[in-house]
Amino acid sequence: MAYLYYVLYLFFIVLEQLSYTTLNKYIYPKSLFDIETYFAIYYIAFIFIFSILFIREFLDVAKYKIIDTVLKIFLLFNIIFIIISSPNFYPIDVLVSVGMFFFLYILFISFYLLYKGNENAKYMVVGWSVAIVAWIMQGTYNEGGWSLLYEYPYFFESAIFFEAIIFSIALANKLNKTKELEESVASNKILTKELHHRVKNNMQLIISLYRLKLSKLEHASSFLKEVEGAIQAIGTTHEMLYSDNVLIDANAREYFVMLVDKLKNSYPHTNIDITYRIDEDIPTDCLMYLGIILNELMTNTYKYAFETNYGKIFISLEKQGEHIIFTYEDNGKGYDPHNNKNSFGLELVKSLVSSELQGDIKVSFDKGTKYIIRF
Numbered sequence: 001m002a003y004l005y006y007v008l009y010l011f012f013i014v015l016e017q018l019s020y021t022t023l024n025k026y027i028y029p030k031s032l033f034d035i036e037t038y039f040a041i042y043y044i045a046f047i048f049i050f051s052i053l054f055i056r057e058f059l060d061v062a063k064y065k066i067i068d069t070v071l072k073i074f075l076l077f078n079i080i081f082i083i084i085s086s087p088n089f090y091p092i093d094v095l096v097s098v099g100m101f102f103f104l105y106i107l108f109i110s111f112y113l114l115y116k117g118n119e120n121a122k123y124m125v126v127g128w129s130v131a132i133v134a135w136i137m138q139g140t141y142n143e144g145g146w147s148l149l150y151e152y153p154y155f156f157e158s159a160i161f162f163e164a165i166i167f168s169i170a171l172a173n174k175l176n177k178t179k180e181l182e183e184s185v186a187s188n189k190i191l192t193k194e195l196h197h198r199v200k201n202n203m204q205l206i207i208s209l210y211r212l213k214l215s216k217l218e219h220a221s222s223f224l225k226e227v228e229g230a231i232q233a234i235g236t237t238h239e240m241l242y243s244d245n246v247l248i249d250a251n252a253r254e255y256f257v258m259l260v261d262k263l264k265n266s267y268p269h270t271n272i273d274i275t276y277r278i279d280e281d282i283p284t285d286c287l288m289y290l291g292i293i294l295n296e297l298m299t300n301t302y303k304y305a306f307e308t309n310y311g312k313i314f315i316s317l318e319k320q321g322e323h324i325i326f327t328y329e330d331n332g333k334g335y336d337p338h339n340n341k342n343s344f345g346l347e348l349v350k351s352l353v354s355s356e357l358q359g360d361i362k363v364s365f366d367k368g369t370k371y372i373i374r375f
Contacts, residue, residue, distance in 0.1 A: 003171050005054035009047060013160060016043035041085050041092045045078045048099055052078075055106060058120055058170070059113055067109050074102050096139065103132045120170060127166035134159030252287060252317050253278040259291050260298065260315075267302045270310075277316040282324055286375070289356045290317075290326055293349050297328045297371060300346075305332025305369065323359075323374050331368040 019040050052075045055061065061068045081095050110124035134156045141147035148155045253276060260274060282290075298313070305311060316327040346363075349371070353361045359375025 002054055002057040005050050005057060006167055006171065009050040009054055010160075010164060012043050012046040012050065016040060016047060017157070019043060038087050038090065041090060041095060042082060044092065044095055044099065045082045045085075048078045048095075048102060049075060051106075052102075055124070058167075059109075059118055059124065060120075061109070061113075064109075064113075067112075070105065074098075074105075100136070100139065103128070103135060107132055123166055123170035127163040127170075130159045130166075131163045134163075252281055252290075255287055255291065256294065256315060256317075259294060263295060263298050263302075270302055270306070272302070272306070272311055272313055274313045274315065277314070277318070279318045280324060282317070286324075286357060289352050290373075293326075293352055293373070294328065296346075296349050301330045301332060301369070305330050307333065320374075326373040326375075327371070328373075329368060329370040333368075 052071050056068065056071055061071060077098065078095075081091070085091070106124070107128055110121050110128055114121035114125055137147045137149050138156050141149040152158070256276065256278065264270075264272070294315070301311075301313060312331045314327070314329040316325075318325050350361055353359050353373050353375065357373070357375040359373055361374075362372045364370045
């Protein structure tokens with residue numbers, strides 16, 4: 001956008017100079033030339049408007065609230081002048097006088113931002129210094145005072161041309177850096193995808209190694225399912241990362257559905273109805289820990305909750321104030337906290353909630369089992 005704003009700024013300078021030098025009578029039809037005299041105030045106002053927009057973009061002044069606020073005031077001032085000006089009210093002298101203060105302000109902030117380490121400010125200092133001198137010389141020439149235009153009639157045009165060269169170099173440099181940054185981002189995306197893909201493959205390799213090593217051990221199948229589920233919770237996170245370019249917040253519903261579907265394949269003979277109410281997307285690292293927790297809770301449900309291989313599971317994720325609430329509930333026979341068969345899984349869940357999610361967990365065993373995790 002900075003390039004477009006600068007082109008429009010130069011465009012209105014050309015129009016203003018055509019009007020100022022009366023060369024416009026050789027370009028415009030006579031019907032337009034008769035009223036074009038009044039356009040000068042609009043040309044100057046648009047010069048200021050697009051120079052302000054260019055400066056805000058080029059110097060990224062949004063980082064500096066006071067500077068940006070003053071520029072917005074100048075911008076509003078010029079817009080008002082465009083609205084209220086007419087042949088009967090033509091305050092061009094006021095606009096030009098305010099414009100001089102504007103140019104001096106730009107020069108001041110250019111030196112200030114150069115001091116602050118803004119890379120583009122050096123181009124503003126050089127280019128705008130020359131432009132300001134040119135505008136001042138034209139102003140003093142119009143008022144009959146001393147001006148370089150008496151000695152060098154084309155000083156203004158030469159100065160603007162010099163300024164255009166300076167900013168062309170600056171914009172070309174900025175475009176090159178933008179292109180390099182885009183290439184770097186694209187390269188990082190490819191590397192990130194490859195990284196996540198390899199992590200997922202390595203996890204599958206771990207599962208295969210466990211299968212091979214534990215294949216001859218008694219009860220190894222049950223143990224392997226639990227290990228495989230935990231690894232799948234992490235692997236599914238990486239699968240979403242490299243397939244959807246998710247870096248910050250992930251689609252929690254999509255993640256839980258993918259994870260649950262994989263877990264259900266490990267228990268094909270059960271008939272469990274699963275309901276979701278998921279209203280929030282959360283950071284991927286939190287989602288991965290919730291995935292491991294969900295794997296443990298569902299594994300316990302599938303193994304111990306239902307005597308008839310039929311039941312219901314409810315999973316929800318919602319925001320309450322500044323906290324996220326994760327709820328897991330089944331309508332099974334409940335859970336005996338003194339039963340050693342599944343106490344390890346619950347201890348793992350509590351550990352992940354407290355140490356990784358920095359939250360707390362509430363468990364109830366009335367008419368099934370219900371876990372409420374708040375973090």
